[in-house]
Amino acid sequence: MIVSRRWVARLGAAAFALALLYPLSALFAHIGAWQWDAQVRGPALSSVRVSMLLTTVAMLIVVAIGTPVAAYIAHCKAEERLLWQAVLLIPILLPPLALGILFTLAFGxxxxxxxxxxxxxxxxxxxxxxxxxxxxxxxxxxxxLGAVAALDAVPPMLQKHAALLGLTPLKVFFRVTLPLARLGLAVALSIAWVRAVGEFGAVVVTAYYPSGMPVQLWVDLQSFGLPAVMPLLVIFLAVTLPLPWLAHVLAQRRSNA
Amino acid sequence: MLEAEFTKYRRDFEVRVSLQLGAAQSVGLFGASGAGKSTVLACIAGIEQPDDGHIDLGGLRLFPPSLSLYQRPVGYLTQEPSLFPHLSVGENVTFGVPKRGASHPERLSWIATLKDRLKLAPLWDASAARISGGQARRVALARMLARKPPLVLLDEPFAGLDRQLVRELIDDLIFWSKTIGFSMIVVDHQSDVLMRLCPESVIVLEQGQVVQRGAWSDICSAPATPLLRLLLAQL
Known part of the structure; x- marks a missing residue:
């Protein structure tokens, strides 16, 4: 009886997973031959280059600035930490289009x-x-925010023992804190990457040119229709999904271990 | 060598202690759980900061102002071995040992001695995350001794271990204390640990206050307070 209940639950979970992944089946939808002629290919490949290159630059800046900020916040007392977290939530919660308009006005x-x-x-x-x-x-x-959580997960006592073994705070960070938090940091970076590379609402206002993949997908959809969108959509998924997915799965495996 | 007199205010009571410890001497701290023993060690190690008083170690002022942890020539061994799980056993042991300098060959020879005496050779390349609790204590001991600290703080490092292993670790500690000549402050609930590591000098704490000092045998035979008598009866 218990076994059969478990199987019912398992089937329910499988149905849930299928429903969750169902949109991916649209990759095989019958919409006619995909369009990949010179008219579509050139701008599409250019948008891939733009997205990959510029998002990589953006992520380098995010890591270079964000990691020390996260390390600082992780050492703050509760009240101060709440203040910083509240500040960080603002760009996250801003509707993308609103962020784009505000950004253009502020930096224009x-x-x-x-x-x-x-x-x-x-x-x-x-x-x-x-x-x-x-x-x-x-x-x-x-x-x-993800990096703060990752750094928080490193036991403070390990860092104190490392310091008592003669390591300066900077060395403790690089030899103990960073290696132990690396998977959490990778997950945080992957979320930032996915969020940035897939951003449409803000980027379409601030940087219609040079067009990244989301903007190009929109342009192709408007100009040529679905068959012209599909090749770039596949590339879009291929370059954005696997690495963050792997980082998350590895992090989950470690936290479940 | 160690001269400490300080007060640490805790939420429930204040811990007030004065300690003088010569080179290669040892002292034990005994008392009920929560009496403030670990607080004393944490203040000397620098994990916590006293609110008042001073701590000097061999001419070096540890407090006030509070000297940074990395500048304190103190070995600290706790109940949790706190090994670095991303490193191997060997990397843990050599973690705090400078990799360069004129005395590097000497340091390598010292590490080899520790490795041999503490039977760490078979584990040397194993991940510190995958060794047993008893092995982890030996690695933590080696890691602490690798830097040859003049003062060693032991905060119940033998709790939860079987008697044979405790005996071996105490043998090792006594051996190394004679070899290196470090002083020890030992917090433990086990009578045989105190009897072997610091038979001549034990301080009893109750609610953060010193209620008795003396040889462990004298304390056992004439406990100064009813609570201490009760504690000793439970050993």
Whole structure:
């Protein structure tokens, strides 16, 4: 009786998983031959390059700035930590389109910083700089909050023992904290990556050009229809999904162990 | 060598203690759970900070101001071995040992001695996350001794181990204390541990206050308070 109940539960869970993955079946939908002629291929491949290259730059900035910020927050007392977390939640909770409009206004000719950047010749709309900056804004909160959780999971006593063995705080961070938090940090980075590379709402306002994959998908959908979208969609999934998925699965395996 | 007189305010009571310890001497701290023994060790190690008083170790002021953990020449062994799980046993043992410098060959020879005496050779390349609890205590002991600290703080490092292993570890500690000449402060609930590691000098704490000092045999034969008498009866 107990076994059969378990099987019913298992079947229920399997049905749930199937429903969750069902949208992926659309990759095999009968929509006619996929369009991959020169008219579609050139901009599509260019958008892949733009997304991969500029999102990588954005993630390097996110890690370089976000990791020390996370390390600082992880050592804060509860009240101060809550304050920082509340701040980090704002870009996460802002509707993407609203973020894009605010970003354009703040960094465009209407904002103080925008005027200054413009004076130095840095264009913050429809430029690679605008693309990267938008992605940094979109991904930073996710990375830092995830990184704080990852650093929190390292037992403080291990860090204290390392210090008592003669290691300076910086060495403790690199030899103990970072290696022990690396999987959690990878998960945080993967969330930031997925969020940034897939960002449409903010990027379409701040950096319609150079077009990344989401914007190009939208353009192709509008201009040529579904058959022209599918090849780029497959590439989009292939370059964004596997690594974050693997990082999450490994992290789950470790936390379940 | 160690001269400490400090107060640490806790939520429930204040821990007030004064300690003088010469080179290669040992002292035990005994008392009920929560009496403040571990707080004393944590203050000397620098894990916690006293609220008042001073701690000096061999001419080095540990408090006040509070000296950074990495500058304290103190070995600290706790109930939890706290090994670095991402490193091998060998990497754990050599973790705090400088990899360069004129005395590096000497250090390597010292590590080899520890490895041999503590029977760590078969485990040397194993992951620290995959060894048994008893093995982990031996590795933690080797890691602490690798730096040859002049003062060793032992916070119930033998709890939960079988008698044979405890006996072996105590033998090792006595051997190394004579070899290196370090001083020891031992917190333990086990009479035989105190009897072997610090028979001449034990301090009894109750609610953070020192209620008795003396040789362990004297304390056992004439406990100063009813609570201590009760504790000793339970040993």
């Amino acid at each position: 000719p209407y904002g103080g910083v925008g005027r200054l950047l413009n004076h130095w010749g840095v264009a913050m709309t429809n430029s690679a700089t605008a693309f990267v900056a938008t992605q940094v804004y979109v991904g930073m909160g996710y990375f830092v």
